[in-house]
Amino acid sequence: MVTDQPALETVWAWLSAVPDPEIPVISLTDLGIIRDVAWDDDTLVVTVTPTYSGCPATSIINLDIETALRAKGIEKLSLKRQLSPAWTTDWLTDTGRAKLEEYGIAPPQPAGGPKQCPLCKSTQVEKISQFGSTPCKAQWRCQSCLEPFDYFKCI
Amino acid sequence: MSDPLFEYLCRLGDNTLVLGHRVSEWCGVAPVLEEDIALANVALDLIGQTQLWLGLAGEVEGDGRDADRLAFHRDVWDFRNVLLVEQPNGDFGQTMMRQFLFDTWHLSMLKALAGSSHEQIAAIAEKSVKEVTYHLERSTDTVIGLGDGTEESHDRMQKALDRLYPFVGEMFLSDDIDAAMVTQGIAPDPASLRKAFDAQLDAVLAEATLTKPADDFAHKGGKTGARHTEHLGHMLTQMQWLQRAYPDASW
Numbered sequence: 001m002v003t004d005q006p007a008l009e010t011v012w013a014w015l016s017a018v019p020d021p022e023i024p025v026i027s028l029t030d031l032g033i034i035r036d037v038a039w040d041d042d043t044l045v046v047t048v049t050p051t052y053s054g055c056p057a058t059s060i061i062n063l064d065i066e067t068a069l070r071a072k073g074i075e076k077l078s079l080k081r082q083l084s085p086a087w088t089t090d091w092l093t094d095t096g097r098a099k100l101e102e103y104g105i106a107p108p109q110p111a112g113g114p115k116q117c118p119l120c121k122s123t124q125v126e127k128i129s130q131f132g133s134t135p136c137k138a139q140w141r142c143q144s145c146l147e148p149f150d151y152f153k154c155i
Numbered sequence: 156m157s158d159p160l161f162e163y164l165c166r167l168g169d170n171t172l173v174l175g176h177r178v179s180e181w182c183g184v185a186p187v188l189e190e191d192i193a194l195a196n197v198a199l200d201l202i203g204q205t206q207l208w209l210g211l212a213g214e215v216e217g218d219g220r221d222a223d224r225l226a227f228h229r230d231v232w233d234f235r236n237v238l239l240v241e242q243p244n245g246d247f248g249q250t251m252m253r254q255f256l257f258d259t260w261h262l263s264m265l266k267a268l269a270g271s272s273h274e275q276i277a278a279i280a281e282k283s284v285k286e287v288t289y290h291l292e293r294s295t296d297t298v299i300g301l302g303d304g305t306e307e308s309h310d311r312m313q314k315a316l317d318r319l320y321p322f323v324g325e326m327f328l329s330d331d332i333d334a335a336m337v338t339q340g341i342a343p344d345p346a347s348l349r350k351a352f353d354a355q356l357d358a359v360l361a362e363a364t365l366t367k368p369a370d371d372f373a374h375k376g377g378k379t380g381a382r383h384t385e386h387l388g389h390m391l392t393q394m395q396w397l398q399r400a401y402p403d404a405s406w
Contacts, residue, residue: 053282054203083207084278086285130289131193135200139189155285 006072011037011044018068021060022134025103028061032091035082043076044069049087052135052155089136089154106140106151114151117142159335160273161216162235163342165225166332166378168208169236172226173387174257175201176394177244186247193293197254200286207279227398231388238377239322241387245315248301248308252315255294259355260326262287263348272340295359302363313365324373327352 015037016029028034036047046065050058062079069077089108092100097107106114116123122144129139130153138153179198185191209222220228239257244250265287268280301308327349336342360367376382397404 050203050282052200052203052286053207053279054199054201056199083275083282086278086282088285129189129193130293131189131196133192135196135286139192153289155289 005039005042005044006074008037008039011046011069011074014068014072015046015065018064020057021064022057023100023103023105025099026092026096028065030093030096030099032093032096033061033087034065036080040078043078044074045078045080047080047082049082051087055135057134087155089152092152100152104149105137106149108152108154110154112154114140114149117145117147118149119147120145158215159332160341161212162332163336164208164212164215164276165233166235166237168205168212168222168225169234170240170257170261171201171208172205173234173236173390174240174254175199175205176390177240177242178250178254180244181250190247194250197290197293200283200290204279204283204286207282211275211279227395228402231383231391232380234383234387234391235378235380236387237322237325238374238384239319239326241377241384241390242319242322243386245318246311248311249315249318251294251297251301252312252319254290255298255359256319256323256356257326258287258291258294259352259359260348262291263351264343264345267343267348271342276341298359298365299363302360302365309364312363316360316365317368320368321370321372321374324371325375325377328373328375328378330379 016027018028038045100107101118104118106118124143132139137150140151141148175198181194206222209225213220265280265284271277302312327345329344329346337344
């Protein structure tokens with residue numbers, strides 16, 4: 001059968017170029033929130049899971065996905081919200097983690113706190129608050145360089 | 156009477172909606188910046204959960220009402236939240252005591268709901284558990300820190316507990332709606348959560364050097380909608396102001 005539908009790998013590649021609206025150094029695929037991409041007949045179905053249920057970025061993310069795919073010529077598009085399994089920071093890619101650290105946000109660690117200060121790399125760090133500038137971040141402070149920094153908290 | 160499942164979902168959604176709005180009233184006026192941010196984050200999580208619960212309630216009802224319609228176009232007598240969450244913020248200590256009492260109940264309820272026979276309810280609960288775990292960690296730490304703090308902070312936390320404790324019992328009352336949920340494997344009997352709650356409460360209060368009131372009297376009427384306290388109506392005049400003044404206005 002001759003088809004002019006783009007391959008799913010191509011769609012994934014397009015989505016990996018869409019930045020997170022709040023932390024633009026990482027992409028939506030780095031964040032691990034795109035759970036599935038599939039063709040349902042002639043409709044492209046993209047399954048997205050929210051990071052936090054009240055995150056205001058969620059509606060912007062849907063809009064950005066739609067804009068990016070429409071620009072690539074996708075006409076029939078359906079965005080599906082999937083709640084379970086719930087998003088976990090374990091789904092952040094290694095590339096995403098590295099980019100976060102470089103940007104100044106300490107990536108999540110299984111131990112529950114940042115490994116080091118993303119700026120001076122000191123391991124002497126202290127928690128200020130479990131809640132930060134966005135739902136996904138906590139506030140920490142470096143006891144060596146004294147700079148406060150964001151920590152992408154585990155959920 | 157309307158569908159018990161619709162009623163039950165309104166209870167869950169109205170709890171998070173009313174508390175989420177209450178907590179958001181602190182935005183910009185909390186005692187310190189970190190607490191202001193934390194309170195706003197908690198409010199945001201609760202409003203997000205409300206969208207899921209009331210969104211599902213609207214689907215179950217099948218009358219075309221969505222989460223916004225339910226939140227902004229119902230009056231006091233249609234709300235099904237427990238009385239605890241509509242109590243005014245008071246001082247910061249009272250707000251955090253209310254949060255701690257609710258979070259402790261909320262997390263154990265959500266953990267039970269994550270095993271619900273209703274797939275969508277289980278999914279919303281699974282999502283919410285992660286958020287509420289952080290809420291409870293913070294409210295517990297704050298109640299202990301302020302309870303076992305200065306003389307002033309201790310007195311204020313004891314007053315907050317005395318003021319709010321009579322609203323604890325309602326969270327564990329069971330009625331026909333709960334019985335219908337238990338029969339279908341959708342939700343646990345709230346009464347079954349009481350023992351673990353009491354143990355957790357006693358442990359935290361001991362560490363916070365606070366004394367639980369001896370009287371177990373409990374106000375009720377919020378989750379059945381029979382009689383809310385006078386505070387909810389006042390809150391709704393603020394929360395629903397725009398939709399009351401300009402019905403169906405949208406962005």
